[in-house]
Amino acid sequence: xxxxxxxxxxxxxxxxxxxxxxxxxxxxxxxxxxxxxxxxxxxxxxxxxxxxxxxxxxxxxxxxxxxxxxxxxxxxxxxxxxxxxxxxxxxxxxxxxxxxxxxxxxxxxxxxxxxxxxxxxxxxxxxxxxxxxxxxxxxxxxxxxxxxxxxxxxxxxxxxxxxxxxxxxxxxxxxxxxxxxxxxxxxxxxxxxxxxxxxxxxxxxxxxxxxxxxxxxxxxxxxxxxxxxxxxxxxxxxxx
Amino acid sequence: xxxxxxxxxxxxxxxxxxxxxxxxxxxxxxxxxxxxxxxxxxxxxxxxxxxxxxxxxxxxxxxxxxxxxxxxxxxxxxxxxxxxxxxxxxxxxxxxxxxxxxxxxxxxxxxxxxxxxxxxxxxxxxxxxxxxxxxxxxxxxxxxxxxxxxxxxxxxxxxxxxxxxxxxxxxxxxxxxxxxxxxxxxxxxxxxxxxxxxxxxxxxxxxx
Numbered sequence: 231x232x233x234x235x236x237x238x239x240x241x242x243x244x245x246x247x248x249x250x251x252x253x254x255x256x257x258x259x260x261x262x263x264x265x266x267x268x269x270x271x272x273x274x275x276x277x278x279x280x281x282x283x284x285x286x287x288x289x290x291x292x293x294x295x296x297x298x299x300x301x302x303x304x305x306x307x308x309x310x311x312x313x314x315x316x317x318x319x320x321x322x323x324x325x326x327x328x329x330x331x332x333x334x335x336x337x338x339x340x341x342x343x344x345x346x347x348x349x350x351x352x353x354x355x356x357x358x359x360x361x362x363x364x365x366x367x368x369x370x371x372x373x374x375x376x377x378x379x380x381x382x383x384x385x386x387x388x389x390x391x392x393x394x395x396x397x398x399x400x401x402x403x404x405x406x407x408x409x410x411x412x413x414x415x416x417x418x419x420x421x422x423x424x425x426x427x428x429x430x431x432x433x434x435x436x437x438x439x440x441x442x443x444x445x446x447x448x449x450x451x452x453x454x455x456x457x458x459x460x461x462x463x464x465x466x467x468x469x470x
Numbered sequence: 471x472x473x474x475x476x477x478x479x480x481x482x483x484x485x486x487x488x489x490x491x492x493x494x495x496x497x498x499x500x501x502x503x504x505x506x507x508x509x510x511x512x513x514x515x516x517x518x519x520x521x522x523x524x525x526x527x528x529x530x531x532x533x534x535x536x537x538x539x540x541x542x543x544x545x546x547x548x549x550x551x552x553x554x555x556x557x558x559x560x561x562x563x564x565x566x567x568x569x570x571x572x573x574x575x576x577x578x579x580x581x582x583x584x585x586x587x588x589x590x591x592x593x594x595x596x597x598x599x600x601x602x603x604x605x606x607x608x609x610x611x612x613x614x615x616x617x618x619x620x621x622x623x624x625x626x627x628x629x630x631x632x633x634x635x636x637x638x639x640x641x642x643x644x645x646x647x648x649x650x651x652x653x654x655x656x657x658x659x660x661x662x663x664x665x666x667x668x669x670x671x672x673x674x675x676x677x678x
Contacts, residue, residue: 264629264633360596393606393608469672
Protein backbone atom coordinates (compact mmCIF):
# COMPACT_ATOMS: atom_id res chain seq x y z
CA UNK A 231 0.00 0.00 0.00
CA UNK A 232 2.64 2.51 1.01
CA UNK A 233 4.73 1.57 -2.01
CA UNK A 234 1.76 2.32 -4.23
CA UNK A 235 1.14 5.60 -2.51
CA UNK A 236 4.77 6.48 -2.94
CA UNK A 237 4.70 5.62 -6.62
CA UNK A 238 1.57 7.71 -7.11
CA UNK A 239 3.12 10.61 -5.24
CA UNK A 240 6.23 10.37 -7.35
CA UNK A 241 4.15 10.28 -10.50
CA UNK A 242 2.19 13.38 -9.46
CA UNK A 243 5.38 15.14 -8.50
CA UNK A 244 6.97 14.37 -11.84
CA UNK A 245 3.86 15.70 -13.56
CA UNK A 246 4.15 18.92 -11.59
CA UNK A 247 7.76 19.16 -12.64
CA UNK A 248 6.86 18.68 -16.25
CA UNK A 249 4.32 21.49 -16.07
CA UNK A 250 6.82 23.72 -14.30
CA UNK A 251 9.58 23.10 -16.75
CA UNK A 252 7.56 23.28 -19.94
CA UNK A 253 5.14 26.04 -19.03
CA UNK A 254 6.96 27.98 -16.38
CA UNK A 255 10.47 27.54 -17.77
CA UNK A 256 11.91 26.18 -14.55
CA UNK A 257 15.28 24.64 -15.36
CA UNK A 258 15.87 21.08 -14.19
CA UNK A 259 19.62 20.97 -14.39
CA UNK A 260 22.13 22.68 -12.15
CA UNK A 261 23.64 25.96 -13.23
CA UNK A 262 27.08 25.77 -14.74
CA UNK A 263 30.31 27.51 -14.00
CA UNK A 264 33.24 27.88 -16.34
CA UNK A 265 35.88 25.43 -15.22
CA UNK A 266 39.57 26.14 -15.23
CA UNK A 267 40.73 22.60 -15.00
CA UNK A 268 39.58 22.37 -11.41
CA UNK A 269 36.68 20.30 -10.26
CA UNK A 270 33.23 21.87 -10.44
CA UNK A 271 30.88 20.56 -7.79
CA UNK A 272 27.18 21.08 -8.02
CA UNK A 273 24.95 19.95 -5.23
CA UNK A 274 21.60 20.34 -3.54
CA UNK A 275 21.31 21.09 0.14
CA UNK A 276 21.65 18.04 2.35
CA UNK A 277 18.72 15.65 2.43
CA UNK A 278 18.58 16.50 6.12
CA UNK A 279 17.52 19.98 5.11
CA UNK A 280 14.41 18.50 3.53
CA UNK A 281 13.60 16.73 6.79
CA UNK A 282 14.31 19.93 8.68
CA UNK A 283 11.82 21.83 6.52
CA UNK A 284 9.29 19.05 6.91
CA UNK A 285 9.56 19.17 10.68
CA UNK A 286 8.44 22.81 10.60
CA UNK A 287 5.79 21.83 8.11
CA UNK A 288 4.33 19.20 10.44
CA UNK A 289 4.40 21.50 13.46
CA UNK A 290 2.58 24.28 11.60
CA UNK A 291 0.21 21.77 10.02
CA UNK A 292 -0.79 20.28 13.34
CA UNK A 293 -1.31 23.64 15.02
CA UNK A 294 -3.35 25.15 12.18
CA UNK A 295 -5.37 22.02 11.48
CA UNK A 296 -6.21 21.57 15.14
CA UNK A 297 -7.45 25.14 15.27
CA UNK A 298 -9.52 24.61 12.12
CA UNK A 299 -10.98 21.38 13.42
CA UNK A 300 -11.81 23.10 16.70
CA UNK A 301 -13.56 25.87 14.77
CA UNK A 302 -15.44 23.29 12.73
CA UNK A 303 -16.48 21.50 15.90
CA UNK A 304 -17.64 24.78 17.39
CA UNK A 305 -19.82 25.49 14.35
CA UNK A 306 -21.25 21.97 14.59
CA UNK A 307 -22.00 22.47 18.23
CA UNK A 308 -23.75 25.78 17.61
CA UNK A 309 -25.67 24.70 14.53
CA UNK A 310 -25.29 21.15 13.20
CA UNK A 311 -26.91 22.01 9.85
CA UNK A 312 -24.52 24.88 9.09
CA UNK A 313 -21.67 22.67 10.26
CA UNK A 314 -22.68 19.97 7.84
CA UNK A 315 -23.07 22.43 4.99
CA UNK A 316 -19.69 23.95 5.72
CA UNK A 317 -17.92 20.60 5.93
CA UNK A 318 -16.64 20.61 2.29
CA UNK A 319 -15.26 24.10 2.85
CA UNK A 320 -13.57 23.06 6.05
CA UNK A 321 -12.16 19.89 4.52
CA UNK A 322 -10.82 21.91 1.60
CA UNK A 323 -9.22 24.51 3.87
CA UNK A 324 -7.74 21.79 6.08
CA UNK A 325 -6.32 19.55 3.38
CA UNK A 326 -5.41 21.56 0.28
CA UNK A 327 -2.97 24.10 1.77
CA UNK A 328 -1.12 21.24 3.43
CA UNK A 329 -0.66 19.39 0.18
CA UNK A 330 0.45 22.55 -1.57
CA UNK A 331 2.90 23.40 1.17
CA UNK A 332 4.31 19.89 1.12
CA UNK A 333 4.87 20.08 -2.63
CA UNK A 334 6.34 23.55 -2.25
CA UNK A 335 8.89 22.23 0.22
CA UNK A 336 9.99 19.57 -2.23
CA UNK A 337 10.14 22.06 -5.06
CA UNK A 338 12.13 24.46 -2.96
CA UNK A 339 14.58 21.70 -2.21
CA UNK A 340 14.85 20.51 -5.78
CA UNK A 341 15.32 23.96 -7.26
CA UNK A 342 18.06 24.96 -4.85
CA UNK A 343 21.44 24.41 -6.42
CA UNK A 344 24.90 25.30 -5.29
CA UNK A 345 27.77 25.14 -7.73
CA UNK A 346 31.34 25.59 -6.65
CA UNK A 347 34.46 25.75 -8.76
CA UNK A 348 37.94 26.48 -7.51
CA UNK A 349 37.35 30.14 -8.28
CA UNK A 350 33.77 30.92 -7.62
CA UNK A 351 30.47 30.00 -6.13
CA UNK A 352 27.06 30.14 -7.73
CA UNK A 353 23.74 29.63 -5.97
CA UNK A 354 20.42 29.36 -7.69
CA UNK A 355 17.07 29.07 -6.00
CA UNK A 356 13.42 29.72 -6.50
CA UNK A 357 10.49 28.48 -8.51
CA UNK A 358 8.41 31.55 -9.35
CA UNK A 359 11.24 33.98 -9.13
CA UNK A 360 14.49 32.25 -9.97
CA UNK A 361 17.46 34.03 -8.52
CA UNK A 362 21.04 33.22 -9.25
CA UNK A 363 24.02 34.67 -7.45
CA UNK A 364 27.67 34.42 -8.45
CA UNK A 365 30.66 35.47 -6.37
CA UNK A 366 34.34 34.82 -6.93
CA UNK A 367 36.34 33.77 -3.90
CA UNK A 368 38.72 36.60 -4.62
CA UNK A 369 35.96 38.98 -3.56
CA UNK A 370 34.85 37.13 -0.46
CA UNK A 371 35.36 39.02 2.76
CA UNK A 372 34.16 36.54 5.33
CA UNK A 373 32.27 33.32 5.80
CA UNK A 374 29.70 32.85 8.53
CA UNK A 375 28.30 29.57 9.70
CA UNK A 376 24.99 29.56 11.55
CA UNK A 377 23.66 26.55 13.38
CA UNK A 378 20.34 26.81 15.16
CA UNK A 379 19.34 24.28 17.82
CA UNK A 380 17.06 22.34 15.51
CA UNK A 381 19.56 22.60 12.69
CA UNK A 382 22.13 21.07 15.03
CA UNK A 383 19.72 18.25 15.70
CA UNK A 384 19.61 17.56 11.98
CA UNK A 385 23.34 18.10 11.61
CA UNK A 386 23.01 20.90 9.11
CA UNK A 387 24.17 24.48 9.01
CA UNK A 388 23.68 27.64 7.03
CA UNK A 389 26.77 29.13 5.44
CA UNK A 390 26.72 32.81 4.56
CA UNK A 391 29.44 33.95 2.20
CA UNK A 392 29.79 37.69 2.32
CA UNK A 393 31.48 40.10 -0.02
CA UNK A 394 32.32 43.68 0.89
CA UNK A 395 29.34 45.90 1.55
CA UNK A 396 27.07 43.19 2.88
CA UNK A 397 24.44 44.61 5.15
CA UNK A 398 23.42 43.10 8.44
CA UNK A 399 20.08 41.42 8.05
CA UNK A 400 19.96 41.55 4.29
CA UNK A 401 20.35 37.82 4.07
CA UNK A 402 17.03 37.27 5.83
CA UNK A 403 15.15 37.59 2.60
CA UNK A 404 16.19 34.83 0.24
CA UNK A 405 15.65 36.95 -2.83
CA UNK A 406 17.26 40.13 -1.67
CA UNK A 407 19.78 41.34 -4.19
CA UNK A 408 22.57 41.59 -1.70
CA UNK A 409 26.22 40.87 -1.16
CA UNK A 410 25.51 37.64 0.64
CA UNK A 411 25.48 34.23 -0.90
CA UNK A 412 23.49 31.97 1.40
CA UNK A 413 23.99 28.21 1.38
CA UNK A 414 21.31 26.58 3.45
CA UNK A 415 21.12 23.05 4.70
CA UNK A 416 24.77 22.12 4.39
CA UNK A 417 25.71 18.91 6.19
CA UNK A 418 29.47 19.35 5.86
CA UNK A 419 29.81 23.02 6.77
CA UNK A 420 33.35 22.70 8.08
CA UNK A 421 34.62 21.18 4.89
CA UNK A 422 32.93 23.77 2.71
CA UNK A 423 33.95 26.60 4.97
CA UNK A 424 37.52 25.31 4.86
CA UNK A 425 37.50 25.12 1.08
CA UNK A 426 36.17 28.64 0.72
CA UNK A 427 38.47 30.12 3.34
CA UNK A 428 41.48 28.42 1.74
CA UNK A 429 40.68 30.19 -1.47
CA UNK A 430 40.19 33.47 0.37
CA UNK A 431 43.44 33.05 2.28
CA UNK A 432 45.52 32.45 -0.84
CA UNK A 433 44.14 35.65 -2.29
CA UNK A 434 46.77 38.38 -2.22
CA UNK A 435 44.46 41.33 -2.24
CA UNK A 436 41.96 42.81 0.15
CA UNK A 437 39.17 41.70 -2.10
CA UNK A 438 38.19 45.21 -3.04
CA UNK A 439 39.36 45.37 -6.62
CA UNK A 440 43.01 46.13 -5.91
CA UNK A 441 44.77 43.14 -7.41
CA UNK A 442 46.81 45.25 -9.80
CA UNK A 443 48.25 47.46 -7.08
CA UNK A 444 51.99 46.94 -6.85
CA UNK A 445 52.87 44.82 -3.88
CA UNK A 446 55.02 46.72 -1.49
CA UNK A 447 58.37 45.78 -2.98
CA UNK A 448 60.82 44.34 -0.45
CA UNK A 449 64.03 46.32 -0.15
CA UNK A 450 66.40 44.66 -2.55
CA UNK A 451 70.08 45.13 -2.94
CA UNK A 452 71.28 46.36 -6.25
CA UNK A 453 73.74 44.59 -8.54
CA UNK A 454 76.70 46.47 -7.07
CA UNK A 455 75.88 45.44 -3.53
CA UNK A 456 75.39 41.84 -4.57
CA UNK A 457 78.73 41.82 -6.39
CA UNK A 458 80.34 43.26 -3.26
CA UNK A 459 78.73 40.56 -1.12
CA UNK A 460 80.05 37.92 -3.48
CA UNK A 461 83.52 39.34 -2.99
CA UNK A 462 83.22 39.41 0.79
CA UNK A 463 81.92 35.83 0.86
CA UNK A 464 84.75 34.60 -1.30
CA UNK A 465 87.23 36.47 0.85
CA UNK A 466 85.79 34.95 4.00
CA UNK A 467 85.89 31.50 2.44
CA UNK A 468 89.48 32.09 1.39
CA UNK A 469 90.35 32.83 4.95
CA UNK A 470 88.71 29.64 6.19
CA UNK B 471 -0.93 31.45 -21.47
CA UNK B 472 2.53 30.29 -22.48
CA UNK B 473 2.84 30.19 -26.24
CA UNK B 474 2.94 26.71 -27.67
CA UNK B 475 6.09 27.47 -29.61
CA UNK B 476 7.89 27.72 -26.33
CA UNK B 477 7.34 24.10 -25.44
CA UNK B 478 10.58 22.20 -25.32
CA UNK B 479 13.50 21.84 -23.04
CA UNK B 480 13.14 24.25 -20.18
CA UNK B 481 16.82 24.32 -19.45
CA UNK B 482 17.79 25.36 -22.91
CA UNK B 483 15.29 28.17 -22.76
CA UNK B 484 16.15 29.13 -19.26
CA UNK B 485 19.82 29.27 -20.08
CA UNK B 486 19.10 31.37 -23.10
CA UNK B 487 21.15 29.04 -25.22
CA UNK B 488 18.28 28.08 -27.43
CA UNK B 489 15.37 30.45 -27.61
CA UNK B 490 16.87 33.92 -27.78
CA UNK B 491 19.62 32.75 -30.03
CA UNK B 492 17.35 30.91 -32.37
CA UNK B 493 15.01 33.89 -32.54
CA UNK B 494 17.98 36.06 -33.18
CA UNK B 495 19.13 33.72 -35.88
CA UNK B 496 15.63 33.80 -37.32
CA UNK B 497 15.60 37.56 -37.23
CA UNK B 498 18.95 37.57 -38.96
CA UNK B 499 17.46 35.44 -41.72
CA UNK B 500 14.39 37.68 -41.95
CA UNK B 501 16.40 40.80 -42.50
CA UNK B 502 18.21 38.92 -45.26
CA UNK B 503 21.48 38.86 -43.40
CA UNK B 504 23.72 35.99 -44.27
CA UNK B 505 23.55 32.86 -42.18
CA UNK B 506 27.19 33.31 -41.39
CA UNK B 507 26.33 36.41 -39.38
CA UNK B 508 23.69 34.50 -37.48
CA UNK B 509 26.22 31.76 -36.84
CA UNK B 510 28.66 34.37 -35.62
CA UNK B 511 26.20 35.80 -33.12
CA UNK B 512 25.45 32.32 -31.89
CA UNK B 513 29.00 31.77 -30.77
CA UNK B 514 29.66 35.04 -28.99
CA UNK B 515 27.40 37.54 -27.36
CA UNK B 516 28.58 41.01 -28.16
CA UNK B 517 27.83 43.31 -25.25
CA UNK B 518 29.31 46.24 -27.15
CA UNK B 519 26.29 46.12 -29.41
CA UNK B 520 23.89 45.83 -26.48
CA UNK B 521 22.96 49.44 -25.84
CA UNK B 522 19.18 49.36 -25.77
CA UNK B 523 16.89 46.98 -23.89
CA UNK B 524 15.07 44.45 -26.03
CA UNK B 525 11.54 45.35 -27.17
CA UNK B 526 10.05 42.63 -25.01
CA UNK B 527 11.00 44.68 -21.96
CA UNK B 528 8.24 47.07 -22.96
CA UNK B 529 5.82 44.15 -23.08
CA UNK B 530 7.00 43.19 -19.63
CA UNK B 531 6.47 46.72 -18.34
CA UNK B 532 2.97 46.78 -19.82
CA UNK B 533 2.16 43.48 -18.13
CA UNK B 534 3.41 44.53 -14.72
CA UNK B 535 1.61 47.85 -15.07
CA UNK B 536 -1.62 45.99 -15.73
CA UNK B 537 -1.21 44.34 -12.34
CA UNK B 538 -1.86 47.77 -10.88
CA UNK B 539 -5.40 47.72 -12.36
CA UNK B 540 -6.65 51.29 -11.97
CA UNK B 541 -3.19 52.60 -11.18
CA UNK B 542 -1.80 51.04 -14.35
CA UNK B 543 -1.16 54.36 -16.17
CA UNK B 544 0.70 55.74 -13.19
CA UNK B 545 2.90 52.69 -13.07
CA UNK B 546 3.29 52.48 -16.81
CA UNK B 547 4.37 56.05 -17.59
CA UNK B 548 7.57 56.01 -15.49
CA UNK B 549 8.39 52.58 -16.87
CA UNK B 550 7.78 53.75 -20.43
CA UNK B 551 10.12 56.68 -19.85
CA UNK B 552 12.66 54.32 -18.39
CA UNK B 553 12.34 51.95 -21.31
CA UNK B 554 12.64 54.73 -23.88
CA UNK B 555 15.64 56.38 -22.27
CA UNK B 556 17.61 53.38 -21.06
CA UNK B 557 21.07 53.19 -22.62
CA UNK B 558 23.95 50.90 -21.85
CA UNK B 559 27.58 51.39 -22.73
CA UNK B 560 29.86 48.40 -22.46
CA UNK B 561 33.53 48.88 -23.07
CA UNK B 562 36.66 46.92 -22.27
CA UNK B 563 36.98 48.23 -18.76
CA UNK B 564 33.47 48.63 -17.52
CA UNK B 565 29.87 49.35 -18.13
CA UNK B 566 27.71 52.38 -17.71
CA UNK B 567 24.00 52.83 -17.82
CA UNK B 568 21.74 55.85 -17.90
CA UNK B 569 18.03 56.37 -17.88
CA UNK B 570 15.39 58.91 -17.04
CA UNK B 571 13.98 62.05 -18.54
CA UNK B 572 12.87 64.27 -15.69
CA UNK B 573 15.19 62.64 -13.23
CA UNK B 574 18.22 61.41 -15.08
CA UNK B 575 20.39 58.79 -13.57
CA UNK B 576 23.72 57.45 -14.67
CA UNK B 577 25.74 54.65 -13.17
CA UNK B 578 29.32 53.91 -14.09
CA UNK B 579 31.33 50.95 -12.89
CA UNK B 580 34.30 48.85 -13.89
CA UNK B 581 34.21 45.10 -14.31
CA UNK B 582 37.12 44.66 -11.97
CA UNK B 583 35.21 46.02 -9.01
CA UNK B 584 32.25 43.77 -9.52
CA UNK B 585 31.64 41.58 -6.56
CA UNK B 586 28.32 39.89 -7.07
CA UNK B 587 26.47 39.05 -10.22
CA UNK B 588 22.86 38.07 -9.85
CA UNK B 589 20.50 36.85 -12.49
CA UNK B 590 16.85 36.94 -11.55
CA UNK B 591 13.85 35.96 -13.57
CA UNK B 592 10.28 35.98 -12.49
CA UNK B 593 7.76 33.98 -14.37
CA UNK B 594 6.66 36.72 -16.75
CA UNK B 595 10.26 37.48 -17.60
CA UNK B 596 10.85 33.81 -18.31
CA UNK B 597 7.92 33.67 -20.67
CA UNK B 598 9.26 36.70 -22.48
CA UNK B 599 12.81 35.37 -22.47
CA UNK B 600 13.99 38.28 -20.38
CA UNK B 601 16.10 38.50 -17.27
CA UNK B 602 17.35 41.08 -14.86
CA UNK B 603 21.06 41.11 -14.18
CA UNK B 604 21.64 43.10 -10.99
CA UNK B 605 25.33 43.58 -10.37
CA UNK B 606 27.04 44.83 -7.26
CA UNK B 607 30.21 46.51 -6.20
CA UNK B 608 31.45 46.89 -2.66
CA UNK B 609 29.46 50.06 -2.10
CA UNK B 610 27.25 49.93 0.94
CA UNK B 611 24.02 50.48 -0.92
CA UNK B 612 21.46 47.87 -0.15
CA UNK B 613 20.23 46.45 -3.39
CA UNK B 614 22.01 46.36 -6.69
CA UNK B 615 24.49 48.97 -7.83
CA UNK B 616 23.17 48.57 -11.33
CA UNK B 617 20.39 46.44 -12.70
CA UNK B 618 20.77 45.52 -16.32
CA UNK B 619 17.30 44.91 -17.72
CA UNK B 620 15.99 43.86 -21.06
CA UNK B 621 18.72 41.46 -22.02
CA UNK B 622 17.57 38.48 -24.05
CA UNK B 623 20.79 36.60 -23.53
CA UNK B 624 21.40 37.06 -19.85
CA UNK B 625 23.64 34.02 -19.50
CA UNK B 626 26.06 35.34 -22.07
CA UNK B 627 25.98 38.75 -20.44
CA UNK B 628 26.60 37.14 -17.08
CA UNK B 629 29.53 35.16 -18.45
CA UNK B 630 30.89 38.29 -20.08
CA UNK B 631 30.85 40.03 -16.71
CA UNK B 632 32.02 36.97 -14.84
CA UNK B 633 35.13 36.44 -16.93
CA UNK B 634 36.11 40.05 -16.37
CA UNK B 635 35.58 40.19 -12.66
CA UNK B 636 38.38 39.59 -10.26
CA UNK B 637 39.40 36.08 -9.47
CA UNK B 638 37.58 34.46 -12.36
CA UNK B 639 40.59 33.93 -14.58
CA UNK B 640 43.89 32.15 -14.40
CA UNK B 641 46.97 33.98 -13.33
CA UNK B 642 45.29 36.56 -11.17
CA UNK B 643 45.60 34.92 -7.82
CA UNK B 644 49.26 34.03 -7.97
CA UNK B 645 50.36 37.35 -9.42
CA UNK B 646 52.40 38.55 -6.49
CA UNK B 647 54.51 35.44 -6.25
CA UNK B 648 56.34 35.59 -9.56
CA UNK B 649 59.87 36.90 -9.51
CA UNK B 650 60.35 36.37 -5.81
CA UNK B 651 63.13 33.86 -6.29
CA UNK B 652 65.08 35.14 -9.26
CA UNK B 653 68.40 33.48 -8.62
CA UNK B 654 69.48 32.02 -5.35
CA UNK B 655 73.09 32.89 -5.88
CA UNK B 656 72.27 36.56 -6.18
CA UNK B 657 69.95 36.61 -3.20
CA UNK B 658 71.58 38.89 -0.63
CA UNK B 659 70.12 36.91 2.25
CA UNK B 660 71.67 33.69 0.94
CA UNK B 661 74.94 35.46 0.38
CA UNK B 662 74.98 36.96 3.85
CA UNK B 663 74.20 33.58 5.36
CA UNK B 664 77.08 32.05 3.44
CA UNK B 665 79.40 34.80 4.63
CA UNK B 666 78.29 34.20 8.20
CA UNK B 667 78.90 30.46 7.87
CA UNK B 668 82.27 31.03 6.27
CA UNK B 669 83.25 33.35 9.11
CA UNK B 670 81.99 30.84 11.67
CA UNK B 671 84.09 28.14 10.08
CA UNK B 672 87.03 30.48 10.19
CA UNK B 673 86.37 31.17 13.84
CA UNK B 674 86.08 27.48 14.64
CA UNK B 675 89.33 26.66 12.89
CA UNK B 676 91.25 29.51 14.44
CA UNK B 677 89.76 30.22 17.84
CA UNK B 678 91.18 33.47 19.11
